[in-house]
Amino acid sequence: METVLLGDNILEQPRELIAAGADRVYLGNSPELSFYQPEFYAKIIVKLARERKPQIMLLGSTSMGRELAPLVAARLKTGLTAHCIDLVLDENRILEQKIPAYGGLLSIICPQKRPQMATIASGVFPKPDMDADRTGEVIHLEMPDDVPGRIEILEVVREEPEGVPLESAPIIVAGGAGAGDPDGWQQITDLAKTLNAALGCTRPAVDEGWAALETMIGQSGKMVSPECYIGVGLSGELQHMVGIVGSQMMIAINNDAKSPVFEQVDFGVVDDCREFVPVLTEKIKEYKEKQVIC
Numbered sequence: 001m002e003t004v005l006l007g008d009n010i011l012e013q014p015r016e017l018i019a020a021g022a023d024r025v026y027l028g029n030s031p032e033l034s035f036y037q038p039e040f041y042a043k044i045i046v047k048l049a050r051e052r053k054p055q056i057m058l059l060g061s062t063s064m065g066r067e068l069a070p071l072v073a074a075r076l077k078t079g080l081t082a083h084c085i086d087l088v089l090d091e092n093r094i095l096e097q098k099i100p101a102y103g104g105l106l107s108i109i110c111p112q113k114r115p116q117m118a119t120i121a122s123g124v125f126p127k128p129d130m131d132a133d134r135t136g137e138v139i140h141l142e143m144p145d146d147v148p149g150r151i152e153i154l155e156v157v158r159e160e161p162e163g164v165p166l167e168s169a170p171i172i173v174a175g176g177a178g179a180g181d182p183d184g185w186q187q188i189t190d191l192a193k194t195l196n197a198a199l200g201c202t203r204p205a206v207d208e209g210w211a212a213l214e215t216m217i218g219q220s221g222k223m224v225s226p227e228c229y230i231g232v233g234l235s236g237e238l239q240h241m242v243g244i245v246g247s248q249m250m251i252a253i254n255n256d257a258k259s260p261v262f263e264q265v266d267f268g269v270v271d272d273c274r275e276f277v278p279v280l281t282e283k284i285k286e287y288k289e290k291q292v293i294c
């Protein structure tokens with residue numbers, strides 16, 4: 001397996017990739033690469049792909065990968081499957097790229113063009129065991145002379161992530177359209193804080209402006225696998241539920257007893273979340289206080 005690593009001050013990182021299973025790392029380590037620039041990054045990857053002619057090329061379905069992959073695929077004149085949640089390589093080395101669609105999983109293949117390209121949703125594959133004794137090759141890439149310069153970085157503002165990260169949270173509270181308004185959303189936020197849980201959401205919560213896109217769970221968002229998932233005021237649409245299949249225990253709170261979400265979870269509460277959630281939050285607070293006193 002060959003990997004490409006681009007950035008600045010990253011001379012130590014190839015060792016980690018090799019420990020994780022890479023046989024060869026193509027390393028672009030240069031101040032010119034310290035900030036992600038789509039056209040420049042694409043240029044380097046396309047040049048390398050033309051030389052190496054890989055059969056398969058995978059990128060993470062991160063905000064960067066989702067932008068970079070189509071740029072690279074278009075220049076290589078090949079296909080691209082976005083946000084795959086599984087991959088299967090058949091006996092003819094055709095890659096089945098699986099995405100959730102039409103109420104199930106759909107396999108997309110690219111039988112003629114090469115490389116076969118896909119972006120992979122985060123969290124769908126387990127992290128490999130690290131083997132510090134593995135050996136591999138690091139090849140230093142030369143930077144192209146001309147930096148495509150249509151983007152000029154004027155300032156970098158780093159936003160510190162708030163609360164518990166979704167990817168590693170043991171408990172996730174996810175809110176949906178049933179929150180109703182910002183006050184209802186605040187109640188769900190309070191529940192998550194009280195449980196020391198990460199706060200996730202469905203698409204409508206993003207559309208309403210209650211939650212950030214980075215906290216959306218599902219087909220177009222994050223894949224999560226907490227010990228406990230609590231879905232509040234959401235209907236259990238496939239595009240969301242595909243993101244939580246790895247959860248060990250699932251609970252739903254919904255005011256419609258016939259909601260399809262109840263067929264997919266372990267425990268259900270049929271109630272108005274606007275009334276139930278604040279009471280639940282208070283009870284948990286009381287319970288936590290008692291635990292401290294004991």
Ligand SMILES: Cc1cc2nc3c(=O)[nH]c(=O)nc-3n(C[C@H](O)[C@H](O)[C@H](O)COP(=O)(O)OP(=O)(O)OC[C@H]3O[C@@H](n4cnc5c(N)ncnc54)[C@H](O)[C@@H]3O)c2cc1C
Pocket residue numbers: 175176177178179180201202203204205216217218219220221222232233234235236237238239240253254255256259271272273274
């Ligand atoms: C290509 C594509 C990709 C998508 N990707 C994603 C994705 O990654 N993630 C995602 O989440 N969505 C995604 N969607 C959108 C998805 O199809 C659904 O529209 C969305 O998940 C529904 O969100 P919801 O359950 O919050 O809203 P709704 O489906 O509107 O459900 C709201 C639920 O809240 C309940 N409710 C209402 N009021 C209350 C109350 N007071 N108390 C308790 N319950 C109440 C209702 O009974 C209902 O079940 C995608 C869609 C497409 C087409």
